[in-house]
Amino acid sequence: MAASALSKVESVGVNLSNALEDRGLRRTATRMTVTGRIEQLNGAFTAEQLCRDLPGVGRATVYRTIRHLVDAGALCKLPILDGAPMYSIARIEHHHHTICSSCGAVGEFRHSTVERVMRSLAKEIDGDIVGHRMEIFITCNSCLAESATGKFSVHV
Amino acid sequence: MAASALSKVESVGVNLSNALEDRGLRRTATRMTVTGRIEQLNGAFTAEQLCRDLPGVGRATVYRTIRHLVDAGALCKLPILDGAPMYSIARIEHHHHTICSSCGAVGEFRHSTVERVMRSLAKEIDGDIVGHRMEIFITCNSCLAESATGKFSVHV
C-alpha cells in the first residue's frame, strides 16, 4: 500500500539541556528547571506561560533560555498574528503547524506533497528560495464540539 | 499551451477609502491622507513607516485606520517573526507572500497547485480547516547582487 503523504512528526528524544550545553552554555540548575518544564509540557507554549509556570525563575532568565534554545534550533518559534509567539520543541525534522483558530492549540505535521510543491516553486519564484513557512488554521475537534467563537485571526 | 501554475496577483483597482465608507466610516480628510499614502506605496509597509511618512497625522489615527482597513479586508496583515507586522493592499484574491530574508521586501503570488494541495490536506488533518497561510523566504535578486547578511529569521 502507498504510504500517506501526511505523516506525524516523530517525537524524537530531544534533550534541551544538551542542546544548551552543545552551544557552550553551562548546565545550571535554573536552566534545568526551565528546560525540564518545557519538556513536561506537551505542545506549544508562550514565554509568559512558562514564566507563570516557573515563578521561582526570573523573567529575564526564562526569555534568555528560550532565546538560546531557539538559536540552538531546539525550539521553533511560531508567529501568532495579534499575539505572543508560541514555541514548541523542534524535532530535527522540518514540519508545519496547525493552529486552532478558536483555542490556539498548535499541532505539527509533515506532508511530502507540500514539500514537493515547494520545491517545484523554486523554478518559478524570483530570487533564491531559502525556506518557507506554512500554517493551517483549523477548528480543532474539541472546539468543534463547543463551537466556540474565533479568537485568533486568520489570513485567508 | 498550459497556463503556469504560478500567477501574479492582479492589481485590481482597490479603493481603500471606499472600503472604509462601505463600513459606515466617514470619508474624512485625514483618512484620505492615510489611504492615499498607502495607495501610493507600491508594496508592503509597516505602521511605523506610515507614521513617519505622514508626520501630520497622529499615530493613533494611523493605527486606527490600518485596523479598520484590515477589518474591512482591504489590507492584509503579514506577521513578521521578530518584527512589526507588515501590511499590503489585499486584492480580492487569496494569495501568499514571498519575503526577502535579507531586505524584508514582500511580494505576492498565487499558485494553483498549492491551493489544490491544501484542499487535499483537508481529508487528512484533524478538525475543520478554516484557512491557511504560507510564506516563502527568499533572497531577492537585488540582495543576491549584494549578498547581504540575513536580517529576518526563517522558520526552516
Added chain:
DNA sequence: TCTGAAACTGATACCCGGTATCAATAACTG
C-alpha cells in the same frame, strides 16, 4: 443655515512582550 448628536482626531498615558543593565551570585579552572 443653524444646531445638536455622533463621529473623528490626536496628545497622553498606559499596556504588553521583550531586552539591556548591572550588581550579586554561582560555576568552573588551575
Added chain:
DNA sequence: CAGTTATTGATACCGGGTATCAGTTTCAGA
C-alpha cells in the same frame, strides 16, 4: 582555595500598539 568567567534576576527601559478623553469635525435634521 583564588581568580576568572558565566549566570541570575531586579530594574529600568524600549518598541509597538491601544484606551482615554477633551476638543474638533461632520452631518442629518429642523
